[in-house]
Amino acid sequence: MAWDYSTKAPRKTARSLLIALGCAALSFCVQQVLAEDYFNPALLDIDTPGQGKTDLSLYEKGPGIAPGSYQVDVYVNNNKVANRKIAFGLQQSTSGPATLQPCLSVETLKSLGIQSDKFSVTKDDGCVDLSGLPAASATFRPGQQQLLLSIPQAAITPVPHGYVAPEEMDNGINAFLLNYSYSAGDSRSRGEDGGHQRNEYLNLRPGLNLGAWRLRNYSTWSQTRDDSTTQRDFSSVYSYAQRNILSLGSVVTLGQSSTPSDVFDSLSFTGAQLASDDDMLPDSLKGFAPRIRGVAHSNAQVVVRQNGYVIYQNYVAPGAFEINDLYPTGGSGDLNVTVKETDGSEQHFVVPYASVPVLQREGRFKYSLTGGRYRSYDHSVEKTPFLQGSGIYGLPYDITAYGGIQTSQYYDALALGTGKNIGDWGAFSVDITAAKSQMQGQKTSRGRAWRVRYSKDFVTTGTHFTVAGYRYNSAGFDTMADVLDSHTRNDDWSPADRRRNRQEATVDQSLGDTMGSLTLSLVKENYWHSDQSMTSLSVGYNGSWHGISYGINYGLSKNVQDEDEDNQRESEQTFGFNVSVPLDRWLSNTWVNYTLNNSKHDTSQSIGLNGTALADNNLSWGGAAGSQPRLRLQHQPEQRLQSHLRRNDGGLFSG
Incomplete structure (x- = not known):
């Protein structure tokens, strides 16, 4: 018996081609199905008059979580600064899907150590627009319950090591x-x-x-x-x-x-x-x-x-x-x-x-x-009434101005001074005090005192x-203590x-x-x-x-x-x-x-x-x-x- 090879080969090739085209079509269909999640809204529909269709687009194409208030850990430049409830709203994006963004008021930013006056835009709902500060951003991680804020260092309030906010202080126990x-x-x-x-x-x-x-x-x-x-x-x-x-x-x-x-x-x-x-x-x-x-x-x-x-x-x-x-x-x-x-x-x-x-x-x-x-x-010294006030204020360029007054029946004094941080050379202060005093049994005297410290x-x-x-x-010149000590019953x-x-x-x-x-x-x-x-x-x-x-x-x-x-x-x-x-x-x-x-x-x-x-x-x-x-x-x-x-x-x- 002799085989006709001229007719068998084309049939086998055509069968293989059909199988390959079928697999490609099946793969394409599977990819199309996996590209988008689809939820049948009919499963959530309730047969109630006036009840509309349930909108699940938020979970299909959005952030996957509904807007609202969430208890989150707040991080500023990767440093945890607070744990509090923050309101989040849906924000549409022209380049991608919608995201949840926090609603942060001016007071909230101040409490987080952020200088809110650096932000120039505040929206109608009272939320600060972070886009008002270049390079500032907010990222919400719902799975970890974290809000990550990225803020330029120039807008961060300097906080000394070990600082405790006044609102976190209490009176302790009896x-x-x-x-x-x-x-x-x-x-x-x-x-x-x-x-x-x-x-x-x-x-x-x-x-x-x-x-x-x-x-x-x-x-x-x-x-x-x-x-x-x-x-x-x-x-x-x-x-x-x-x-x-x-x-x-x-x-x-x-x-x-x-x-x-x-x-x-x-x-x-x-x-x-x-x-x-x-x-x-x-x-x-x-x-x-x-x-x-x-x-x-x-x-x-x-x-x-x-x-x-x-x-x-x-x-x-x-x-x-x-x-x-x-x-x-x-x-x-x-x-x-x-x-x-x-x-x-x-x-x-x-x-x-x-x-x-x-x-x-x-x-x-x-x-x-x-x-x-x-x-x-x-105890033989007279208990003389007196008033004293002093103030010290830090000025720019590492300069400090200070002064004070003292007054009593026998003594009056005024002090003025300034201090300066001179960098590698250390720090110094200089002040002058002018006083009018009357010691027991003596006439009124006036004098001045200069003081320099380094x-x-x-x-x-x-x-x-x-x-x-x-x-x-x-x-x-006399100090107030010297003058008041002189008014004594000691003969x-x-x-x-x-x-x-x-x-x-x-x-x-x-x-x-x-x-x-x-x-x-x-x-x-x-x-x-x-x-x-x-x-x-x-x-x-x-x-x-x-x-x-x-x-x-x-x-x-x-x-x-x-x-x-x-x-x-x-x-x-x-x-x-x-x-x-x-x-x-x-x-x-x-x-x-x-x-x-x-x-x-x-x-x-x-x-x-x-x-x-x-x-x-x-x-x-x-x-x-x-x-x-x-x-x-x-x-x-x-x-x-x-x-x-x-x-x-x-x-x-x-x-």
Whole structure:
């Protein structure tokens, strides 16, 4: 049999072609079906008179979600700033399908940290048109419940790190709180005339939070007992009620407190005060606390007074010491430090406590208004009514203008000043105060005081000028505190010498992570119509090696008193060395210390053991033994001692 190949081949080819065309047509039909989603609206129709056909075009060609209000996380330039309910509306697009866009009012944009005045177009419905700002856009992610806003940085309100919006602040809970500290010391002297003395000191800071009000008190109690007498003293540094006014960024204080020290020297008062509250600012914008450094020749008691009140008291081991945990008293003023040695001798020195130059950010206004009666630690001083107001405002170009007034029955003063940030050269402020005053039993006097302050950090060299200042007073100038203190019932009161000029500086120099640091402090004063002057200088070096800390200190103290007083010139140089070795290998939280101190009066050395215990190391303990010549204690009448402290006499200090 023979096959006819000429007729079979065309039939097979035609069959294959038909199959290929069929598959292509089927693929085309499938693609057409998948191109669009189709929902049968008849499934949602309700047989109700007047009911129209359901429109599902929003889900077929639109954003896939209906317009309305949604709870979303709001992101501005990829930073989450809020979670709130936002209204979304349908917006048609000429280049694509319709999208949901947020309706953001001017107030909403401000609350999100966006400067709404940068947008020039607001629609009739009150929604801001983001197209008014170039490159601004809004994207809604319904699946993640997120609204992404892309805003140019020029339209973003600068927010400091840690900023908390006023509307997110509350009054907290009602609570009672109590902070306290207790210290005690016991000393015994050998020999025929030796004695026994015990000192105790208690610091109490109770408080009560009730609604928007805060009640606070700061009280101290001390007791000194020896072989024959017992002396006790209890005093209240302040008691006040306080509440915040969030809309003003201010705080109202009723009771006993202190005025700010930005423009004038701080004054203690009993009355009322309305002032800007820095606690409402982020932590990065708050000020600093003073530090006290010095040298003790034995297990000494350190007492710190500010404005006449004892604000700190504790015991330190022999050698160099540093106090950096002072509780703020709400004001400023020099810290008068007394170091009481175990043999009865005392050191007196002054730590300058002044704020850095008065600079504020552009547009910030800081103010205070105070009215009340002057409150002195001396109860014989008249409680004179007074008023004080001050204001500080940040101007463009890093310039700050400030000023204030003080007025009372015996005193009137006006202060004006300015400060400037000079970039790499640091910052400074200069001001002048003109005053008219009348001290008790004296004629009215007038005078002026100039003050210049400077602050700078040299990052490359690790040098830090905490405060460098100079103050010049004319012969007729007095501060309000000096004048009001003169109106007293004390019959033997005599006016203190008027300060002529004062220079002060504190410099810290870092020598690297392994070489330690150097500290230099200086205070110098002299007075009008008097030979009295005071100079206090200290230089210290501190370092560590494998957990062993050591320090070397040198101090120079010069005091010149009036010619009609004894001890017209007092000058003393001191040298100290200390080393502390941890004993963690045998006893945790325990150290052994050695100190050597030398002055023109004596040379002493001691070795001791100290440590901490209990939870959070709340208990400190220590003991020491050493050799030290016994010094003769020279008695000073109390009136002269008060004058001695007021004139900032004596020694070694480091701020």
